[in-house]
Amino acid sequence: MTSVPSELYQHNYNQFSSTSMKNLDNTEEIISNKTQRELGIIEKLCSTYGFVYCCHRDGRYFFHFSEYKNDITQAKIGDVVEFEIIIDKRKQKPVAINIIPVSSEIIGENRVEGTIAVVARQQLLNNGFDEINFIPDGKVTYVKKGETYFLPYDITDLQDSSISIKVGDQVTFNVGQDRRTNQFFARNIELIKNINSPIATIKRYRGVISTMKDSFGFIEREDALKEIFFHITEFGPNIATNIIQPGVEVEFDIQDRHNKEVAINIVILPKGTVQFDEIDKTPYIGRILQTLQNKPKKSNETLTGRLLYDTIDNKMSELSFGERDRCGLYTLLENDIVQFVIAKDKRDGMMRATQISLLDQSFLKSKEHREMSITICDEENNLQRPDRLITKLKSINFDENKRQKLIIVRQPRNADEKSKGFTSIRIERAPGVLIKNQQ
Template structure:
């Protein structure tokens, strides 16, 4: 039998217990039933047993003058007497309201039922009530009052509230107490919608409302802020934000982003509303405002302040005419259709947005109309954007030399930029509509005096890299510059000496003139020149003209063929052009030997000897004259002017030798001392000889100095001439001729001598180093070459 222990007794002797019929507690037990005690539902439920078997009950009363008590049954409206001797453990540990299990027997004297074999159960395992499996929804009909006074005694049932609900078309009223509200901060009042469970008293079948909580309604919103472990949601039902913790989000919190649409429940925690049970909804589900279909036109009355902390988020004002007269509506920084600056008096076009929550209207999708520029009498300028950075850029103005700075977003330029000029209210124009020049329609004819460099990027064109056209203007010879982008036909680009037609263009910012729309009208056929290859470097060289008076630079890319086939003295034909301060050769073709006429040799003077007074400029680039000078020895006579002869690359018998001042020459062939040595190392196109002109430095040589293209390897014996570079003063070898094939390197020969092949054979050991006659190393007498007898 289920029961609650509802009485206590004073501890005393339990042997030969005979309860007195005159005891007032027993008399009260016989005459009246116990009051109903409410408690929470047990998760274990009631234990159904037959009469006389183990029952469940609650300890009900405690009498301090006796050692007995009473037990209130849970499943029927009755209570049973029991003696402390029927409890097997320490009775001092039992409290009023503890659940117990017992067996019901009958008193042998009175025949009334009593409890025996009492066992204490876990706290909360038994209850008088059974809760419904589902929740019911209703409304508060009467507000509940406190059920206990300050002393803890229960008040009358008039303090209970009433909740009403409908079921199967019928309306029911259930009592509830203030203790039945789950959230103690929630104070239900009349008409509040609540959810609750219906509790059925197992003893008498009475119904009661338990676990009352407000009805949770889904609210939608947009995530407007995310912090470390919490955030805020802008609600769609009221104009306010609500706090939420990441643990309340039903999903992966890492996938939640600012601006996501969500729905959630609202709960009161510590007197504050928080969002719980948060779930994401499809984008576009949450709508805060309704935007009008028709656009209106108005004027800006007040602009937004350029302050990071604006007191009014809708600080701007736009005025427009309505059917009822002029109306002024606000707007914010997010309502503009672009990031341009709005000024007072601007004519704009916009839509009207009405907030669903508070019906507030504002202007949105604001577009600046072009009528504003004329209404405000603005001085508009044009230009081209030349540079873009993070948040700002620069504009090259058509009528200003300096570049103009601009911000991507600007609201109040005067407040942040001081007295510096900056560009605002920028408008895109079609490509090619902005021109930095004022082009005059008159056509002019001129001659190309200098060709421009063909840079792809106009920003890389410098003043020194522009071309020059010479023409007759106002009966005076004038020079005017032009760039490669001013040429109309790039496939037919003008060359040095070509006749061209062009227009004069005046730069708006500087008022300087330049040539534009340049077109070739007559090619210069006289700029075909001939000459000889005088110098060959890694990727460029020099050509000596046919008159032997000057040299012309050329790049290997200008040669029509394989540059490796070129050799010193080869005859070539080329076109003379001018791209910088000096001329250069283009369109180079190799000519057959003998095409260019050579000088006649004066045989009657025979072969003469002399010395170089001045080398060619390819040897000494610092000199102004190109050709070299030689002076014969037989002209050094008193009171006579020394006779000198110029020479060029074709005058040299060996064109690979650089003739320097002071070197003797025969028929422009150098008389030099040849030296013999061995090749120390070879590294690609150059190497080093085992000869030291300077202390500790092997003599350098280049493979182009080897005669007949013979392959040189390490260890080969060669003869050569030592020359000194006029620019850096370094020595090198030239005119290399291979004498013998390579031998074993000295280091290898020395190693072989020091290694004995057979360790068992006789070994030679040096017992002392050689000494001279006087006991010292070497010889004191100087060795002199032997002179044979005459």
């Protein structure tokens, strides 16, 4: 809830306020006034006249400088003013008179106790006057008469900006209302209890960024078998956006927004900190039963491959595996002989094969046709390849210090009716020489 009870306010506001909060709640008294004061913003200033835009109704009114009750030379575009509206007898058009500059915000005197819900990171840019529609990214929450309220705040609302505040910190503040938009804010925030005290502790969560799109993404949680949404601004202003990529390990808090959990106060962790699995280091030998599927039947199905292996008690057992469980980017085919270890997911206890490597026995037993060649790198003159291979080969980086062989595997018959030619690629170390053209 974002509305604020009127009892939070005192009724003695600054001298420019023409109507008290009590009168704002009394519609009959407003209607009975012969001349109602309007709130507006100076929109344009010319040589001897200007225009004001009404904040609470769709209207733009002409005014003469003689109607401005303060020093007109001090007036500027964007200033908040109060004025009356009359009909010009000559032109029969409404004009603004009795114009008085006023404060754009009303701040109550009562101090309210609350809790930091979202730490403010964005600061209002001062470009001459306040932006009317600017809503700070910080949030303070408090409870009044059984109802929970959320008020926005920015960095400048902290009484002591040198003190670092965190989600869950207890604070006191004044409630302010922007008279132009009727939006409420938390002002003059003072810290009274830090979450680092023994009384208040908040659990931190860890995970790995799984997907990114534009300015938001999802984190795969370490404690639960599900993902959580995050916005890139939760990393803070000191983190370069190009660092925030899938695979990055993070620590974060969880907040409920609109009945959905989101990750906040995100911190990047060293690689290897987050562990989803308990890995048995014992190596096993197995045979591929089902290859990885490019388009699984279910969108959330990631472990589409299956292999068969001998257990310790000489029983045949099956394990699933996914795209990230291979040690290399080579294609695994049916009946390939592989070596692997067994991983157990700490979240749900599910077993799978991981660290899968292709063994030489696969090529000894397989009848697939293989081609071997020496790779030559020429930086200036690119070698002409057959048209049928140029769009099928993947981009591969070879290490000049390692001897490698490239094996191109022909597409199995009826594996994919729409695909023909050479699609499967395997790379493994083998005796040979990598030649580079010296300039």
